[in-house]
Amino acid sequence: MHLTDAEFSLISEMVFELSGVVLDKSKSYLIEGRLAPVAKEAGCENFNELYFKVRHQGDRALKEKVVDAITTHETLFFRDTSPFEALEHKVIPELLDKKSAKNDRRLRIWSAACSTGQEPYSVAMILDRLIGNSRDWNVSILGSDISSMAITRASLGIYSDHEMERGMKPEMRRAYFERVKEGWRVKDHIRAMVSFRKLNLLEPFKSLGTFDIVLCRNVAIYFNKEDRRDLFFRIKEVLTQDGYLFAGSSEMLTDLGPEFRPQYHCRTMVYQPNLPVDTLRHSHK
Ligand SMILES: C[S@@+](CC[C@H](N)C(=O)[O-])C[C@H]1O[C@@H](n2cnc3c(N)ncnc32)[C@H](O)[C@@H]1O
16 A cells, blocks of 8 residues: 555654654655555555544544554563663662651552563562562552553563563573463463553653652654653653653653753663752751
């Protein structure tokens, strides 16, 4: 199915409005490759018809298929290694100590744009190594993504041999997965730590409450500058004062001004929120 220039404009604008993902002309091949099968399955003869069905006929199921198909779901267990080392050796132990001192036994983590779940499950496995089955801690990990297909797969928690080979060490596989017909399933005690929901990061998310750790990795790279800035500022609002933000390894937040304090741990950059000057003055009194 060929994409005309006029169709490129319509479809890229629709994708932007649905997901914030920016597709410039160099990404025409993505529209052709990923959306042509969706269009054909929906009985459309061309991309114009696809646009019309989603935008003017309000076909919600088709809209979800478009979002599922056009978003990039590339992920793997313990992606980039060093962020997970920083979590295990610095960030989580430090948070547990600080919280213990305040008798606060709750730890909330958010994997925003979790794709098919490898990221939040990797965090859950690290937490299991650190606090095991301690009943002292109330741990919850939220995985969210705009893609219904990704969230359905993440909730299933079943991974193919190929997906397991990408990042999962054999000893971790033995400890945290069981063999099932379809592949490897995350064991129940790890699944119990993680919940999933569909969420578009461009929409308000303050109602989720606050988090001690937010991982927002490899998603803002698809947004424009304003949406990216706005997203990280809104994430700051849901981070606890001692909380940590992890961005993707190629995503520097240093252009966001003084909102975040970058720190380097275990060869990875992590960010803590800077308090407004007034609050700082107050806390030194
Ligand atoms: C490349 S994956 C990153 C997965 C994981 N964070 C990682 O780093 O391995 C990007 C994910 O962002 C999701 N995404 C794209 N636009 C989004 C939006 N507006 N709101 C929430 N998720 C979005 C996609 O569906 C996709 O699963």
